Amino acid sequence: MNTPTSAVLERQLLLQLGDRLKRLRKAQGLGTVEMAKRVGISRTTLSAIEAGDPGPSIGTYLQVMSVLGISGELALLAGDTLQPAPAGSAAAQSRRAKPMVQVIVSADESRHQVQDLQSLALHEEAVRLVRNDPALLLQAEDTLERWLRSGNSRSTSLWKEWQGILQHRTWRKVLGRSRRAQELRQASPLTAVLPEGVRQDVLAQVSQLKKGVVLGDGAP
Known part of the structure; x- marks a missing residue:
């Protein structure tokens, strides 16, 4: 099938x-x-x-x-x-x-491929939703400001970079595969805007990839 x-x-x-x-x-x-x-x-x-x-x-x-x-x-x-x-x-x-x-x-768990793919997929979906609904962008900005007010954190420099990303909509900075993009996704306020149903759907798709997904039936 x-x-x-x-x-x-x-x-x-x-x-x-x-x-x-x-x-x-x-x-x-x-x-x-x-x-x-x-x-x-x-x-x-x-x-x-x-x-x-x-x-x-x-x-x-x-x-x-x-x-x-x-x-x-x-x-x-x-x-x-x-x-x-x-x-x-x-x-x-x-x-x-x-x-x-x-x-x-499939995605190879031994090389952290699953975690990277999951983070990337969640952020791509969040960016798509934010582009369609500016209210969600305000929600992400509010979350970020609340984090910054909470005091010093090892993530403070990343959060400050996120301020510019949200303000200028420079999504490419966080949708890449560079080490910096991965670090930004780990300190992201953006996935907080995702509805739980959307989040679970992405996680289910990633879980399926762990087992391997077959495309085609091999029949001539």
């Missing part, structure tokens, strides 16, 4: 794809400057793609894949390895429709 995709699953697919594109670029001995030049994009855009950022268009992802010589089969996008079809092989030359494939998408 096909499993319907969820927002968290789709996000994990992009994260996996970005990681593997980065590894394949390095395996081919390409630096970021040379790779960006070959694709015709900026290094910033290339970094976003390798971070699994949903911002770049799918066309830009495909351009990077093309330069790396990767087939567009789903099994190669989300599987454990990325390998181009051998030159001159039947797979490389075939114009027939590809068979359906079965793909397992």
Whole structure:
């Protein structure tokens, strides 16, 4: 049976794809400057793609894949390895429709992947809600001000940075995969605006990924 995709699953697919594109670029001995030049994009855009950022268009992802010589089969996008079809092989030359494939998408707890994915997914949902409802932004700002008034804390510098993020709506600072973005999410007032039902839905999707989610039925 096909499993319907969820927002968290789709996000994990992009994260996996970005990681593997980065590894394949390095395996081919390409630096970021040379790779960006070959694709015709900026290094910033290339970094976003390798971070699994949903911002770049799918066309830009495909351009990077093309330069790396990767087939567009789903099994190669989300599987454990990325390998181009051998030159001159039947797979490389075939114009027939590809068979359906079965793909397992999962998050690796041993590398804190689950926690990072859960935090990222919660914040992406919170940002979406705040954009649609300014009252929620005020709620987050009130929560932050209450924390700052509570006195000295190891998180004070992060909270002060959050003041600027909320004021200027610079959400990208907290939706990345950098160490700083992770630290900001750990000291975040933003997830407080999430309705409990939304929070539980995200947690359920992440829990499903721990077990592995199967896409496709493997039938030709």
